[in-house]
Amino acid sequence: MKAGNQTTGVRLRVVLAPGIALGPGKADLLEAISEAGSISAAGRHMTMSYKRAWTLVDDMNGWFCEPLVETGKGGAGGGGARLTALGETVLKAYRRMEKAAGAATEPELTALRTEMADIAK
Amino acid sequence: MKAGNQTTGVRLRVVLAPGIALGPGKADLLEAISEAGSISAAGRHMTMSYKRAWTLVDDMNGWFCEPLVETGKGGAGGGGARLTALGETVLKAYRRMEKAAGAATEPELTALRTEMADIAK
Numbered sequence: 001m002k003a004g005n006q007t008t009g010v011r012l013r014v015v016l017a018p019g020i021a022l023g024p025g026k027a028d029l030l031e032a033i034s035e036a037g038s039i040s041a042a043g044r045h046m047t048m049s050y051k052r053a054w055t056l057v058d059d060m061n062g063w064f065c066e067p068l069v070e071t072g073k074g075g076a077g078g079g080g081a082r083l084t085a086l087g088e089t090v091l092k093a094y095r096r097m098e099k100a101a102g103a104a105t106e107p108e109l110t111a112l113r114t115e116m117a118d119i120a121k
Numbered sequence: 122m123k124a125g126n127q128t129t130g131v132r133l134r135v136v137l138a139p140g141i142a143l144g145p146g147k148a149d150l151l152e153a154i155s156e157a158g159s160i161s162a163a164g165r166h167m168t169m170s171y172k173r174a175w176t177l178v179d180d181m182n183g184w185f186c187e188p189l190v191e192t193g194k195g196g197a198g199g200g201g202a203r204l205t206a207l208g209e210t211v212l213k214a215y216r217r218m219e220k221a222a223g224a225a226t227e228p229e230l231t232a233l234r235t236e237m238a239d240i241a242k
Contacts, residue, residue, distance in 0.1 A: 005142045011134040016234060017242050021126045063241040097229045101222035108218045113137060115207060120184040121138050
C-alpha cells in the first residue's frame with residue numbers, strides 16, 4: 001500500500017512549480033523533524049533512510065528563498081535539526097490546505113463511497 | 122518528474138478506503154478510455170503498458186458495486202472499451218473534487234509561491 005493510503009480521505013500534492021511538489025511524505029518529514037529535533041531520528045520514525053530524508057530536506061531547502069530546516073553544528077544533522085520560521089510557515093500552510101481540500105471534497109467522497117462494493121469498503 | 126507534477130496546482134489522491142485510492146493517473150486513464158474507446162489505445166496515449174492499464178482498470182472495476190469500464194466482444198479490450206454510467210459518474214465526481222480542492226487551496230498556494238526562490242519558480 002502506498003504511504004498515505006491507510007486512511008479514508010483525500011491526500012494533497014501541492015505542485016509549487018513544474019517538477020516541484022510538496023506532498024504528504026515531505027510534510028510528514030518536516031513535522032517529524034520538528035518533533036524529533038533531528039533528520040536521522042525523523043527518518044527512522046518514518047522508516048526512511050537517512051540519505052533519503054536528507055535528500056528531501058536538501059531539495060525543499062533549495063526551493064524557497066530561505067531554508068525550511070536548519071541543522072546545528074556537528075555535521076549534516078549530527079548536531080540536530082529544527083524547522084526555521086519559514087519551515088513552520090510552509091508546514092502549517094500545507095496542513096491548512098489539506099484541511100481545506102478535505103472539507104471541500106467530503107460530500108463527494110461520501111457519495112462515492114456509497115457506490116463501492118461492500119468487500120472494498 | 123513524477124507524472125502530474127508538470128503544472129502548478131494541487132493534485133488529489135482520493136483514498137476511498139484503506140489501500141484503495143483514485144488519483145490523477147487513474148482518472149486520466151478513465152478519461153482516455155472514454156475518449157479512445159479502448160484500453161490499449163488509452164494506455165498508449167498515456168505511455169503506459171497495456172498490462173498496466175488493464176490491471177488498473179481491473180482494480181477499479183473491483184472496487185465498486187458495478188464495473189467502471191466495460192469491454193466489448195473480442196477478448197480483453199480487443200473489441201473496444203467504454204465507461205459505464207457508473208464510470209462516468211466516478212470520473213465526473215473526481216474532476217469536481219479536483220476543482221473544489223483547487224479552489225479551496227488556491228490562496229494558500231499563491232502565498233506559498235511568493236516564498237519560493239526565484240530559481241525554483
